[in-house]
Amino acid sequence: MNQQLIDKIKDLKKEKKAIILAHSYQNIEVDEVADYVGDSLYLSRMAAQTDAKIIIFAGVYFMAETAKILSPQKKVLLPRPESGCLMADMINLKQLRDFKSKYPNVPVVCYINSTAEVKAESDICCTSANAVEVVKSLEAKEVLFVPDKHLGSYVASKLPTTKIITYSGYCPIHHNISTTDIIQKKEKHPDAKVLVHPECPDNVVKLADYVGSTTGIIKVCKESTHKSFIIVTEKGVVDRLKRDLPEKEFILINDNAICKDMKRIYLEDIYESLLKEQYEIVVDEKIAQKALNTIERMLKIQ
Secondary structure (H helix, E strand, O other): OOHHHHHHHHHHHHHHOEEEEEEOOOOHHHHHOOOEEEOHHHHHHHHHHOOOOEEEEEOOHHHHHHHHHHOOOOEEEOOOOOOOOOOHHHOOHHHHHHHHHOOOOOOEEEEOOOOHHHHHOOOEEEOOOOHHHHHHHHOOOEEEEEOEHHHHHHHHHHOOOOEEEEOOEOOHHHHOOOHHHHHHHHHHOOOOEEEEOOOOOHHHHOOOOEEOOHHHHHHHHHHOOOOEEEEEOOHHHHHHHHHHOOOOEEEEOOOOOOOOOOOOOOHHHHHHHHHHOOOEOOOOHHHHHHHHHHHHHHHHOO
């Protein structure tokens, strides 16, 4: 660990009245300078509550956009502007409008893992933690769910009286996890509990002892008296659990559960971004206001 670089970043934070947010999928070294670590919505809400002038978001593009939408008066910087999200890129404004046109007057629930313009075109936002409650709150017979078909399918399994019409998007990292991965890991670790993110396919979710968000998975591991867990989500979660709970065993589902976009940012990138105040996130005001309304509708039901 480059302690000199860490100290420089911390000094710059004080000088520029900045705050650093790190998503749980980031390289673990980023935690050394982060003020908050967690999922994207939690991080954006923490940023909105502070008096920081600059927000450095160690995550991907849609997360930094969400932070800007919730904190329009603050400067939001993304240390590596090419840090994107393959799932968020699977639907744009035109594709969403085409999807909506096939189902007139059906409300749209938009996963937080989406661009600002997609949020702006939707009726209400959701996270993986509250998706079921959000859809339930609409009291609708039919709901359009974008962009993650797997999270939409999970919601449908919990609300059998609501017809969930899903878009065909997905997170490639979770989408490519198979039942074979779980079966093989269980053979080697028969006493381990299987904790699965709902972005995984149905057949994988069915093999879980617990299904939940990144935050939910971490919470279960901390509070459970169990000692061994198979973690069915991105590697960054396992890295942090191993660091924070060394007395317990955490098994990553497979070696491919790594998001390259989330792993682009290093301490050097954060330093350069903060020093030069570069790669600022800008969201069109009209789009930002509509997207904010979508997010605020969600926050009211939590």
